Structures are given as C-alpha cells and as structure tokens.
Amino acid sequence: MAERKTEIEFDTHSYVIYMRDKYDAYRNWLKQENLPAYNGEFIQDVREIELGDWPRRKARGAYLEFRDQQVSEAYVLEIPPGGSTEPQRQMFEEIVVIAEGQGATTLWWDDNSPKHTFEWTRGSLFAIPLNCNYEHFNTSGTEPARFMALTDAPVTWELFRDQEFVFNSNFQFRDRFDPDISDFYSKPGKYLTEYYGGILDTAFIADLREVKLVPRSKRGAGTMNMYIHLAGSTMFAHISEFPVGTYKKAHRHGPGAHIYTLDSTGYTLMWKDGEEPQRFDWSEGSVISPSAGYWHQHYNTGTKPAKFVALHASIAFGGGSEKNVEQIDFRYEDAFLRDMYVEECRKNGVEVKMEKIDKSHHD
Ligand SMILES: [Fe+2]
Incomplete structure (x- = not known):
C-alpha cells in the first residue's frame, strides 16, 4: 500500500481570527487580573x-x-x-x-x-x-x-x-452542596473500592497523605491509587503512590491534568511521538501538566514511596476516560529509559526493584 500522507485542508479564515480577537474572553480576563x-x-x-x-x-x-x-x-x-x-x-x-x-x-x-x-x-x-x-x-x-x-x-x-x-449569578446548585446537612463537610467520605483504582466520594479531605489506597497494578505492579469525587463536581482528582526503586508505565491522554507532588523525589519524562523525551525533576510542591497526547512517565528515585495528587478537568471532556488513555508496557519501552533510571537510583543509593514488575506483565 502507498504511504499515506496527511495535509492541512485550510488556514484559519481571517474572519474567524477577527472574531477570536474580539471575543477572546478568557485571555482578556487574565490581562485584567x-x-x-x-x-x-x-x-x-x-x-x-x-x-x-x-x-x-x-x-x-x-x-x-x-x-x-x-x-x-x-x-x-x-x-x-x-x-x-x-x-x-x-x-x-x-x-x-x-x-x-x-x-x-x-x-x-x-x-x-x-x-x-x-x-x-x-x-x-x-x-x-x-x-x-x-x-x-x-x-x-x-x-x-x-x-x-x-x-x-x-x-x-x-x-x-x-x-x-x-x-454575579444567583442560581444555587443544591444537588452539589446541601447546607441543611449539618455535617456536609465533616462526615467521613465513602470509599467505593469495588471499582478498579477505587473511588472516594467526599466533600473534604483533611490530609491527602492519609487517604486509603487500592492497587492499580495495570499501570505497574505496586502502584496504588484512589480517585476522588468532590461535592458533585464534574472535575475530579486522583492520588497515586508507587514504591521506592520503581517507575510507572508511560501513558498519554487528553488535556487538563495537573499533577501536584506530595512525597519523594524523582522525575517525569514527557514526549510527543517520534521526539526525544524532556525531563522534569520533581519533589514536594512540584506541578507538572502533560500536554494532550504527550506520553509521560513518572520515575521514583527517592527513598520513600512517591505520592502525588492529580487534579483533572471535567469528566465532560473525556480526557481521562478509558477510550482516551493509552499506555506502553515495560516490555516495549526503549532500553535507554531503564539505563537512565538505574543510573539515577545509583546516585541516590536506591536499589532498583523493576525486575519483579517486569515479570508481572499486567496488561
Ligand atoms: Fe497522566
């Protein structure tokens, strides 16, 4: 079969550009801020x-x-x-x-x-x-x-x-926050652990580091997880933890996720198909936001389990739905990725524990 090439059909029409400039409400708002x-x-x-x-x-x-x-x-x-x-x-x-x-x-x-x-x-x-x-x-x-x-x-x-x-609108979304429930913000959340990766349905989490996690082994053996649904929001979060001496599978999805590091040190590699990975070294307080469709992979090089919370855009946009998430199993990854990880762990005196994970092949 002949090689298939794609092309751009048209440039953006000048009228569309004019309207965009005139009504770029969000950018204008940021300028005002x-x-x-x-x-x-x-x-x-x-x-x-x-x-x-x-x-x-x-x-x-x-x-x-x-x-x-x-x-x-x-x-x-x-x-x-x-x-x-x-x-x-x-x-x-x-x-x-x-x-x-x-x-x-x-x-x-x-x-x-x-x-x-x-x-x-x-x-x-x-x-x-x-x-x-x-x-x-x-x-x-x-x-x-x-x-x-x-x-x-x-x-x-x-x-x-x-x-x-x-x-300045006064509509009240009472299905999201019912003020007549006196313990709305103090009652314990409800864990739904029958779902893969778990769901915690709550209004408030006092300490993310104390949330109960469940296995999410398809992202790598030892990976623990909990999705968090908050006060009827269509935006959501998830907590991820993975062990010392390990990293997770590379994956990609739609836009919007912002990852906030809670514990340990390490790095994330991020790349577009066919391009060299870019590296971002993180520790507590770091924020990384993978662009839509970019592969990203999180590596723990610290001496304690790596933990982060990812805040996500609305489920209405489907960025994290099962149809839009792909991952690369360890057996198909480029060898230099493993070499880089081994070297980084050596510098920190951390023992690499990927062999057990390689054998588990959860995909
Ligand atoms: Fe991601």
Missing part, C-alpha cells in the same frame, strides 16, 4: 514561586498558564498571616490543594441558608461547589498560607463571555 503568569508545563515548587498583588481577592497570586490545556487552568494564591480573601462566587468549578499553612474556608448560598466552615492545613483537598459563595481565612497570625487550585474557568469564559454572569 494582571498577575504573574508561568508558562510551559512545569514548576519546581509552588511554595517558592514569586506571586503578585491580587487586590480583587485581597491576596497574592499567580496563574499557571500551561500550554495547550484549554479545558482547565491552575493558579496559586497566598493569604497573608491573619488575612482573609474577598468573598466570591463563580460559575466555574474549582479544586483546591493546600501547599502550606493553615486556615479555614466558609461556604454559603445566601443570607437565609446556614454557613459551613471547615479547617485545612498542608495536604488538605476540597472543591468549591459551583457558584457557592466562599471565603478563605489564614488562621495563623505569623505564617502565610498558600494553595494551588485548578479551575475550568477557560471553558466558562469562552462559552459565556460575560463577567456579570460568571461572578
């Missing part, structure tokens, strides 16, 4: 990056404008000691992971419904229920509190293009 922006796909430590004044929220912050993500965007926010953020409601979803400090968040629908408050610290995770009023407090008088959050704001802005709608 006037905050530092971090590009690419990786930052070393969200606890260390420079932030700018964010008067709209009475805080400091930065956007992580990682390339090609489109369906989600992360930001970092810091509340000064003893401070609190300006109350806000928003017609987009948000998941928050606390990087450092301690504080509390209050949520409410309106003046006639009960307010709910929960306390958080490093490693806490929660969602802001869609369009619910909320306010964050730093309960320390001496230390700042800082978090990273992932939102689907780019989608909302592109669909509705109206600031008044995004921040």
Whole structure:
C-alpha cells in the first residue's frame, strides 16, 4: 500500500481570527487580573514561586498558564498571616490543594441558608461547589498560607463571555452542596473500592497523605491509587503512590491534568511521538501538566514511596476516560529509559526493584 500522507485542508479564515480577537474572553480576563503568569508545563515548587498583588481577592497570586490545556487552568494564591480573601462566587468549578499553612474556608448560598466552615492545613483537598459563595481565612497570625487550585474557568469564559454572569449569578446548585446537612463537610467520605483504582466520594479531605489506597497494578505492579469525587463536581482528582526503586508505565491522554507532588523525589519524562523525551525533576510542591497526547512517565528515585495528587478537568471532556488513555508496557519501552533510571537510583543509593514488575506483565 502507498504511504499515506496527511495535509492541512485550510488556514484559519481571517474572519474567524477577527472574531477570536474580539471575543477572546478568557485571555482578556487574565490581562485584567494582571498577575504573574508561568508558562510551559512545569514548576519546581509552588511554595517558592514569586506571586503578585491580587487586590480583587485581597491576596497574592499567580496563574499557571500551561500550554495547550484549554479545558482547565491552575493558579496559586497566598493569604497573608491573619488575612482573609474577598468573598466570591463563580460559575466555574474549582479544586483546591493546600501547599502550606493553615486556615479555614466558609461556604454559603445566601443570607437565609446556614454557613459551613471547615479547617485545612498542608495536604488538605476540597472543591468549591459551583457558584457557592466562599471565603478563605489564614488562621495563623505569623505564617502565610498558600494553595494551588485548578479551575475550568477557560471553558466558562469562552462559552459565556460575560463577567456579570460568571461572578454575579444567583442560581444555587443544591444537588452539589446541601447546607441543611449539618455535617456536609465533616462526615467521613465513602470509599467505593469495588471499582478498579477505587473511588472516594467526599466533600473534604483533611490530609491527602492519609487517604486509603487500592492497587492499580495495570499501570505497574505496586502502584496504588484512589480517585476522588468532590461535592458533585464534574472535575475530579486522583492520588497515586508507587514504591521506592520503581517507575510507572508511560501513558498519554487528553488535556487538563495537573499533577501536584506530595512525597519523594524523582522525575517525569514527557514526549510527543517520534521526539526525544524532556525531563522534569520533581519533589514536594512540584506541578507538572502533560500536554494532550504527550506520553509521560513518572520515575521514583527517592527513598520513600512517591505520592502525588492529580487534579483533572471535567469528566465532560473525556480526557481521562478509558477510550482516551493509552499506555506502553515495560516490555516495549526503549532500553535507554531503564539505563537512565538505574543510573539515577545509583546516585541516590536506591536499589532498583523493576525486575519483579517486569515479570508481572499486567496488561
Ligand atoms: Fe497522566
């Protein structure tokens, strides 16, 4: 059969470009926010990056404008000691992971419904229920509190293009947050472990490091996992842990995922089909966001199990659904990947334990 070549059918029409410029609501919004922006796909430590004044929220912050993500965007926010953020409601979803400090968040629908408050610290995770009023407090008088959050704001802005709608609508999504359930934020979550990789259905996680995990051995023997569904959000998260001296299979999927490292040190290789891998070295506080369709592979070179939480775009976009995730079994990987790993572990005095995994062939 003749070799098949593909071609681009047409250039973008000038009218489409004109309309895009005129109505690029999300980019215009970012300009208005006037905050530092971090590009690419990786930052070393969200606890260390420079932030700018964010008067709209009475805080400091930065956007992580990682390339090609489109369906989600992360930001970092810091509340000064003893401070609190300006109350806000928003017609987009948000998941928050606390990087450092301690504080509390209050949520409410309106003046006639009960307010709910929960306390958080490093490693806490929660969602802001869609369009619910909320306010964050730093309960320390001496230390700042800082978090990273992932939102689907780019989608909302592109669909509705109206600031008044995004921040000043009064519809209440009571199926996501019922204020009459007095222990909505304090009751224990429900583990659904009959599903592959497990699901934890909850409103608030006090400490991600304490969440019960179940095997996800098809990504590599010893890999542990838990998917997290939060307060009726269509965005979700998952926790992954893999042992000392091991790495996981390379995989790829759709856009939107942002991975926040909780424990250990290591590196992630990321590449487009046919290109050389790029390497990103991580430790606690690192964030990496694989571009849609890029292979990525996580390697633990530290002395404790590697643990991260991945925040995901809405399930509506299907980026992580079973039809859109592919992986490469260890037996088909390029030999230099294993050599690089062995060398990195040797430098750290870590014993490589991949042989047991090679023999398990879970695919
Ligand atoms: Fe991934």
